[in-house]
Amino acid sequence: MTAVTSTVSAGGVQLVDTPGRPAADRPIRFSDPARNTAYWARIERIVDAAPPLSNEQRAAIRAAFHQPQAREAA
Numbered sequence: 001m002t003a004v005t006s007t008v009s010a011g012g013v014q015l016v017d018t019p020g021r022p023a024a025d026r027p028i029r030f031s032d033p034a035r036n037t038a039y040w041a042r043i044e045r046i047v048d049a050a051p052p053l054s055n056e057q058r059a060a061i062r063a064a065f066h067q068p069q070a071r072e073a074a
Contacts, residue, residue: 026040
């Protein structure tokens, strides 16, 4: 039996065993709809083939993008 994993992505969207971004949020990369769909399908295949991140890798990514609140000048 496999466990269902859920994560919360940016924007508070809950993803259940679904890697990547929801399709509705994807930017239009190409003006041709067929080419755009093929592009995002390729991206999904690449992401699905990648190994999961370790906790150390997740922590490094979070630290790189963490912006502490700006302190007001006294």
